[in-house]
Amino acid sequence: MSVKHTELDLEAATEQITAVYESADVTHSGEHATTVNQLTDQLPALQPRTLEAARALLSASGSFNVDKLAVEEDKGLPFGVLIAREYSLPLAVARWYTYEINADRQSAVDIDSEYFSGDLYLNGIEPGDAVAIVDDTISTGGTMIAMIKAIEKAGATVEEAHCIVEKTRKNGVDRVAEETGIEVTTSIAIEIEGNNVNVVDE
Numbered sequence: 001m002s003v004k005h006t007e008l009d010l011e012a013a014t015e016q017i018t019a020v021y022e023s024a025d026v027t028h029s030g031e032h033a034t035t036v037n038q039l040t041d042q043l044p045a046l047q048p049r050t051l052e053a054a055r056a057l058l059s060a061s062g063s064f065n066v067d068k069l070a071v072e073e074d075k076g077l078p079f080g081v082l083i084a085r086e087y088s089l090p091l092a093v094a095r096w097y098t099y100e101i102n103a104d105r106q107s108a109v110d111i112d113s114e115y116f117s118g119d120l121y122l123n124g125i126e127p128g129d130a131v132a133i134v135d136d137t138i139s140t141g142g143t144m145i146a147m148i149k150a151i152e153k154a155g156a157t158v159e160e161a162h163c164i165v166e167k168t169r170k171n172g173v174d175r176v177a178e179e180t181g182i183e184v185t186t187s188i189a190i191e192i193e194g195n196n197v198n199v200v201d202e
């Protein structure tokens, strides 16, 4: 039985994360525009109130009435730790590198995300587990699709998936729904215009 405790109200949490994005720097590389900010890059340092706002938004997004929580390293990890602690869930972390042992080879799935194509390794998921996924951002949806594939490959099921921020123009939420049937929730929607980040209504 999971117990929710939200210390920050959701409006204040939304305002906090909105302020982070509205003052974020944007860096352009090829076709990619990346928002550099304290929430996803610890630049400037991630403030406790921002961490608490992120936790509150993720926590309110689902029931987390599951056996296990899954995140990807490294940007999903700070928030995964908070949600795992809040709901007393074991935490499985997907990594971009292999330990070259059998378990790792079996846990590999293809990933094709905004910034990376290759393999993703998710260990620690057992057959029959009911799993929730949390992450900081959804863009193309490639990371979320790889996470879902890895969990299903392990014989487990994805019950819920939540991201704090959605880069709406990349249509990741729709792509994940089409390819996996999983509806990813998001709390903040952003669009990048030149060197500005606009927080838009969902």
Ligand SMILES: O=P(O)(O)OC[C@H]1O[C@H](OP(=O)(O)OP(=O)(O)O)[C@H](O)[C@@H]1O
Pocket (backbone or CB within 6 Å): 072, 073, 074, 075, 076, 112, 113, 114, 115, 116, 135, 136, 137, 138, 139, 140, 141, 142, 143, 144, 172
């Ligand atoms: O929807 P997508 O196109 O997959 O993009 C979203 C992913 O991109 C970021 O991770 P990043 O690739 O920067 O990896 P990191 O967390 O290891 O830094 C973010 O943390 C998401 O996991």
Ligand SMILES: Nc1ncnc2[nH]cnc12
Pocket (backbone or CB within 6 Å): 033, 034, 035, 036, 040, 114, 137, 139, 167
């Ligand atoms: N922090 C970030 N900013 C912009 N696009 C992203 N895609 C994935 N992470 C991102």
